[in-house]
Amino acid sequence: MSGFDGTAGIVTGGGTGIGRASALAFAGRGAAIGVIDIDLAEAQETVRLIGEAGGRAIAVRADVSREDEARAAVDQVVSSYERLDFAHNNAGIMGANGLLAEIEPADWERVLTVNLTSVFLCMKFELPYLVAQGRGAIVNTASGAGVHPVPNMPAYVASKHGVIGLSKATALDYASLGVRVNAICPGTTRTPMYEKFAGRTAGFEQIRTARIPLGRLGTAQEIAAGAVWLCSDEASFVTGVALSLDGGRLIS
Ligand code: NAD
DSSP: OOOOTTOEEEEETTTSHHHHHHHHHHHHTTOEEEEEESOHHHHHHHHHHHHHTTOEEEEEEOOTTSHHHHHHHHHHHHHHHSOOOEEEEOOOOOOOOSOGGGSOHHHHHHHHIIIIIHHHHHHHHHHHHHHHHTOEEEEEEOOGGGTSOOTTOHHHHHHHHHHHHHHHHHHHHHGGGTEEEEEEEEOSEESHHHHHHHTTSTTHHHHHHHTOTTSSOEEHHHHHHHHHHHHSGGGTTOOSOEEEESTTGGGO
16 A cells, blocks of 8 residues: 655544544554544544554544534644645444334434534545645545435434435535545444443344345454545545445445
8 A cells, every 4th residue: 555654634533443543544644633523532542552652643532513613623734744735534433222203303403413514624624725736535434324324213214314415515616626535434343332232232233244145344444444445545546435434234
């Protein structure tokens, strides 16, 4: 895979899970990374791990679902590294579970805002920098649930379908400006989000694993590898795709 020497990028939700693995993977290939997270201590720990491995990164605290904070965070990364070459917009939450009639409007709003509006806001503030450079790549974290619904998570499913639609629409509009935009659709991946969710249901892991043809959960590193590839020059002819990284879940 091509290196990222001399480039700078953003990873949102980079404090834990898939985002941390992604930040480490990009930094390991030579990119300077702005690790943006609502949890500053976790973002700083990711930066520490990157530094320990010989890479460059800064931690930025922001709630990327808020316009002012998303704008300031993107601007801070660009002013630190004086460029922006790629972004992995990955921050997300699971939200409340239940049948649609049981979901409170405030819970719906929160999931849509954190999972979908944040991607809109981050891209809105990242794209002008990428366009100014005449090239760049964005990858947004959707989910297998953005392609095929899972039960009892209507807000999450809707938000992740939205991330895929928004990624494709943006890919179409920005292709001629030199910017590629793609989505990744992780299947069940062992991260803090997964542990929280799995902890609520006895036997959850066995049920989930039984539906995955490759017979196991994904790792955050395997998901990060897809994000890195989509932002690399190896994927220079790829835009507007929703790449499944799910051990075959969607074909089972
Ligand atoms: P995680 O909970 O382990 O990590 C998410 C990170 O995002 C955390 O560090 C959290 O602090 C941060 N974050 C949350 N809200 C934020 C906000 N408003 N602003 C800034 N940062 C915020 O979750 P994960 O499993 O690593 O998930 C990462 C992404 O992958 C999410 O978008 C999730 O929906 C998606 N995903 C995860 C799985 C899975 O099985 N783990 C499957 C499909 C999709």
